[in-house]
Amino acid sequence: MKTIASIAEMKAAVRSARAEEKTVGLVPTMGFLHEGHLSLVRESRARTDLTVVSIFVNPAQFGPNEDFASYPRDPGRDAALLEREGADILFLPAAPDIYPRGYATYVEVQKLQDRLCGASRPGHFRGVCTIVLKLFEIVRPDAAFFGRKDAQQAIILARMAGDLNLDVRIEVRPIVREPDGLALSSRNIYLNPDERRAALVLSRSLATAGAMIKAGETRAEAVVAAIRDAIGREPLARIDYIEAVDPVTLAPVDRTGEGTLVALAVFIGKTRLIDNFVVGPGGEIT
Numbered sequence: 001m002k003t004i005a006s007i008a009e010m011k012a013a014v015r016s017a018r019a020e021e022k023t024v025g026l027v028p029t030m031g032f033l034h035e036g037h038l039s040l041v042r043e044s045r046a047r048t049d050l051t052v053v054s055i056f057v058n059p060a061q062f063g064p065n066e067d068f069a070s071y072p073r074d075p076g077r078d079a080a081l082l083e084r085e086g087a088d089i090l091f092l093p094a095a096p097d098i099y100p101r102g103y104a105t106y107v108e109v110q111k112l113q114d115r116l117c118g119a120s121r122p123g124h125f126r127g128v129c130t131i132v133l134k135l136f137e138i139v140r141p142d143a144a145f146f147g148r149k150d151a152q153q154a155i156i157l158a159r160m161a162g163d164l165n166l167d168v169r170i171e172v173r174p175i176v177r178e179p180d181g182l183a184l185s186s187r188n189i190y191l192n193p194d195e196r197r198a199a200l201v202l203s204r205s206l207a208t209a210g211a212m213i214k215a216g217e218t219r220a221e222a223v224v225a226a227i228r229d230a231i232g233r234e235p236l237a238r239i240d241y242i243e244a245v246d247p248v249t250l251a252p253v254d255r256t257g258e259g260t261l262v263a264l265a266v267f268i269g270k271t272r273l274i275d276n277f278v279v280g281p282g283g284e285i286t
Contacts, residue, residue, distance in 0.1 A: 061127030210285035
């Protein structure tokens with residue numbers, strides 16, 4: 001595996017791969033990698049000839065009171081994991097190269113960026129779209145791989161790619177969970193033992209709601225209420241939002257059906273966690 005910090009060198013490496021008619025896959029990350037990230041690396045390796053993994057803790061997607069300074073970082077550990085998984089290139093750009101002095105250009109996907117997580121994290125998706133578009137321009141991937149835990153992010157990025165006629169496929173892969181059901185997240189490291197136990201209320205409440213839908217319940221209000229009730233019984237949990245939404249517009253729905261996204265954000269102690277499921281054919285939950 002080759003590690004590249006320079007934008008010019010990264011572009012040159014891709015040009016060389018293109019000259020050999022290789023396809024390119026990109027896995028954009030903020031590092032502190034876990035099995036969810038590594039599953040995306042494996043998918044890229046299976047479906048493209050050259051896998052590039054970027055690690056960049058993007059200041060533009062953090063609010064002024066969020067955890068940019070304390071966000072977990074361990075590039076040596078990450079590099080070892082990627083080497084083991086067979087990634088071809090680790091792209092580690094520096095912040096002054098991504099956002100040089102006087103930087104003034106940002107990307108927004110209107111309306112979608114203001115719903116769900118965007119309602120409580122204003123500016124977050126502007127930062128996400130900006131960095132991902134810059135990575136797309138630098139790496140020029142045929143496909144980019146994202147996890148469905150960040151479902152709103154994936155929907156917004158797919159819309160951005162379509163609206164801007166970008167020549168890249170947005171590939172969204174399933175949520176990867178711990179054996180007890182907790183969705184993997186780099187922020188899980190913030191949880192103390194009591195909070196780690198309490199965090200299971202997210203996946204358990206979603207499982208309860210999923211069972212309701214599979215049994216025939218289609219009223220979104222009832223599904224959301226069941227999740228809210230389950231989480232409300234956990235003393236360490238504080239709800240940010242729980243919503244059942246259309247998978248294209250992210251607008252709330254009255255009835256769940258195939259494609260409906262049921263998503264939530266919950267603070268466990270000071271740590272904000274997200275999780276979701278999608279209603280499949282026949283009420284199956286994915």
